[in-house]
Amino acid sequence: MLFNSIDFAIFLPVVFALYWLISDANLRLQNLLIVASSYLFYGWWDWRFLSLIIFSTLIDFLIGIQLRKQNNILKRKILLWTSILVNLGFLGFFKYYNFFLENFIASFSFFGVKISAEPLHIILPVGISFYTFQTLSYTIDVYRKKLEPTNDLIAFSAFVSFFPQLVAGPIERATHLLPQFYTRRIFDYSKATDGLRQILWGLFKKVVIADSCAEIADYIFTNYADLNSSTLILGALFFTFQIYGDFSGYSDIAIGTARLFGFDLMKNFSFPYFSRDIAEFWRRWHISLSTWFRDYLYIPLGGSKGGKLIQIRNTFIIFIVSGFWHGANWTFIVWGALNAVYFLPLLLTNTNRRNLETVAQGKYFPSIKELSSMSITFVLTVFSWIFFRAENIDHALNYITGIFSTSVMEYPNLENYDYQITLLLLILFLVTEWTGRNGQYALEKLGFKWHRSIRYTMYYLLIFCIFWFSGKEQQFIYFQF
Structure with a gap:
């Protein structure tokens, strides 16, 4: 269901x-x-x-x-x-x-x-x-x-x-x-209404963001051999937001639904695409799985105790096992190993525990340094998602080769898709997420300071978008895992 x-x-x-x-x-x-x-x-x-x-x-x-x-x-x-x-x-x-x-x-x-x-x-x-x-x-x-x-x-x-x-x-x-x-x-009425608000945001993530991105990403990854560099970059970008909107949207709906019944579930996503390094990303992405592997695999293996070689070994084990957990395909193993490589410089320099607070804490905009760190982390993440999405290793390598085969300045050849609308939706989505990044989810604190009429206008707008963009029911990506 x-x-x-x-x-x-x-x-x-x-x-x-x-x-x-x-x-x-x-x-x-x-x-x-x-x-x-x-x-x-x-x-x-x-x-x-x-x-x-x-x-x-x-x-x-x-x-x-x-x-x-x-x-x-x-x-x-x-x-x-x-x-x-x-x-x-x-x-x-x-x-x-x-x-x-x-x-x-x-x-x-x-x-x-x-x-x-x-x-x-x-x-x-x-x-x-x-x-x-x-x-x-x-x-x-x-x-x-x-x-x-x-x-x-x-x-x-x-x-x-x-x-x-x-x-x-x-x-x-x-x-x-x-x-x-x-x-x-x-x-608890307040707990129930908060649950409904989180369900609404989760449905928006899934139906409007994830499913809109999925249609274009699926086309691009299927027909990558006939598309230019800028189009392939768009495909990787759309999948990046598809998997986030899809999976974190499911988590929002799950947590909100549990709250309707009086239960508190753990936070599973904490605005990961605003991370300033890969270590922070993995503290914010699929938190329940990351902490499970930390407590039941990484620490029993010795964790961060011992020399650097032991720490490197444990890091690669945890990331590769995490990748293999996602599916029986070498692409997931490579995806996990690639993230371990990303993590390695932070481990070797003992900087993997920095950036524990939310980015731009108490400010409207990030600093130049924070923006640069977020951009680098995001690009690395988008690149690794190519392996996650690809059907096999050859598909991933050929897709990456295609990105560098033509000029990125070429106009995307997607005549059959109004990808500009999806890009606009992503911008609005990111602005909302950025504004609410200090909450448990984007809408938790966003509407409380607003007038009731404005707040409910926002809710009805989200509901309208959900019905407008809803089409064929699509399973959540993580159902296959």
Whole structure:
């Protein structure tokens, strides 16, 4: 079920009404409604994959209980690794089986040995990478004794399957989200209206910004061989805003929807394209995944302790694994490695922890130095997104070669697309994001100082744009991960 669909427009109000009607009954019934609604939401794509979520939920729930009873270190490790292997085993089979098979065959073919094996026609369960990492956070934190295991199967099932963030995050930690299912929720009007405001902004990002950019970016990346340099640069630029509007838009809708039900989800994006270096970018982009890898992979590997070689090793591991998490393609691995290379100078000069505050704090405009740093970081990011978007490595390299094949001063050859309108929308979008960059999302503080009539004019304008630009429903990019 897509957030930008008629189905969800009916589903959400119905669940919202039922949820608050039974709020005075008991907490367990409220949580049960969340589980049932979440399973309906997920099963809307393919009900067969519900078995994976249910199985993963039961495994980690039971392992958590056994970890409470077990003090033997060896047995505790066996329980932990059972959870890790089962969850990552499902993820590996559905997402990476054919990738490893194809590369296994190719590696032997290189030495003249032919191996015959047919790839499996596997359908990737929507959101499996997200809920797998979410439930793993529970088992690992229980193992580390940072969290008491729960005896409430319904609350735990609600935590694993919570529909607002089930299929594309944010990837919540058990220490943050699970306790919220133990506490009675009371309807808060201000919290609900703030949630609606964030949902509105998320829909604008997705329908108006991301989908408008997607149409042009898809055409350019498909027909890159026939297009000039300036057009290819536009294609990379449009994809850069497509993926940001698409993914951060989903996160805004998810966080806003959760707020309607009295839950607080972690912030997942913090205006990343205003970053002044790559380290800041990764503190602001897909925060829930970046911090997950930091806490459950980077730090256990030794983190920033030890010599520079250890730090470099850990940095490349974390970025390459992060790239591979996104998909079973060498393009994602190269994308991750490229970002590690970007990060390397900051690591070697011990400047990766600067720029912790929002850019141009307390000012309307950035300084020349800040603007220069943001521009360099943005260009590097746009370049790396080419690998992320490309079908394969050859596609990416040929696309990059095409950028340098003609003069960038040539007029873009996009006669069939009104790309100027999309560029104007992007400018207005960036101005809004810049104005609201100190908030949790762009509209959080933007309208409070304005007169009510102006504020509501802005809301209706956003709604008008959403309906005006809405067309064929498009899945969110990160559903494939």
